[in-house]
Amino acid sequence: MSLQNRVLSEYRQLYPQHTLRETSLQTGIQLTRVFRLMNGAAMKLEEFESFSNAIGLKSQAEFQGGAFQRCALKAQQVLNEIELNKLTELIGRHIHWHILIHGENNKIVVDQNIA
Amino acid sequence: MQSLTSVERLVIESISQGPKPLKALMQDTRLELRFLANILHALTLRSFIVLTPDGYALNKHLPPEELAQINNEKSRQSEAMELLESLCSSKDKKLGLRKAWVSEKDRKVLNALIRNLEDFMQTLPAAPKNAPLHEYTVVVWGADQYGPTVQRLIGGIA
Structure with missing residues (x-):
């Protein structure tokens, strides 16, 4: 599922009764734009942050992976291809380590001892 | 890859010393x-190792270009960085690092000491036949001036 779909899905789960108008008021995004986003238009970074904040208000937790996703988006904006490749390798390597130690599909909670 | x-x-x-069963x-x-089970699974999936009647063994039919890729400079550097990270993060300070003013005269002494250590490492006798791998020692040596060291980091980013 794309990041955009995830954030919209989470928003709808937390605010199932919200009309488009209420969503527009809460996020500060124009009504017609909210309609377009709900129907597949590509989301801008500010719009993503608005939805994340709205989710954060309700769930009192930052949208899962929000900081990481914001960092990744920023990296794509400012870093060149070589730097991005280095980051990709680093993350890939970290994921590989995780799979080696914990197996696939096992997310470890923060305070759990790894090894 | x-x-x-x-x-x-x-x-x-460990396996390169000869086929080994799990124990x-x-x-x-x-x-x-x-952990070993996950690692063996990953290595088997990538065809680096195979399971034989004698245990896990290196895959003799692995294409040379794949072997070359895991043994190239970049791969070895990545592994070295991991080992360094482990030494740096050890609680009993396994790795020393210091920035110091070293005069020309002392630089010659320092270089000689480093060369001595390098020679020592080169001339160590081969490990005894059944010496367990986990008892080998990781040794790090080398020195460079502060400026060029940082410049290389900038060069890596710029």
Whole structure:
């Protein structure tokens, strides 16, 4: 599922009764734009942050992976291809380590001892 | 293609001494079964190792270009960085690092000491036949001036 779909899905789960108008008021995004986003238009970074904040208000937790996703988006904006490749390798390597130690599909909670 | 992690390298090095069953691998590497199982699975999926009647063995039919890729400079650097990170993060300060003013005269002494250590490492006798891999020692040496060291980091980013 794309990041955009995830954030919209989470928003709808937390605010199932919200009309488009209420969503527009809460996020500060124009009504017609909210309609377009709900129907597949590509989301801008500010719009993503608005939805994340709205989710954060309700769930009192930052949208899962929000900081990481914001960092990744920023990296794509400012870093060149070589730097991005280095980051990709680093993350890939970290994921590989995780799979080696914990197996696939096992997310470890923060305070759990790894090894 | 993903290079090897240092823990995969440890297992490959153990198996390169000869085919080993699981128990012997555990004794040689001191890796817990739950980790070793995942590592062996990953290495088998990538065809680096195969299971034979004598235990896990290196895949003799691995294409040379794949072997070259995991042994190239970049791969070895990545593994070295992992080992360095482990030494740096050890609680009993296994790795010393200092920035110091070294005069020309003392630089010659320092270089000689480093060369001595290098020679010492080169002339160490071969390990005894059944020496367990986990008892080998990781040794780091080298020095460079502060400026060029930082410049290389900038060069890596710029």
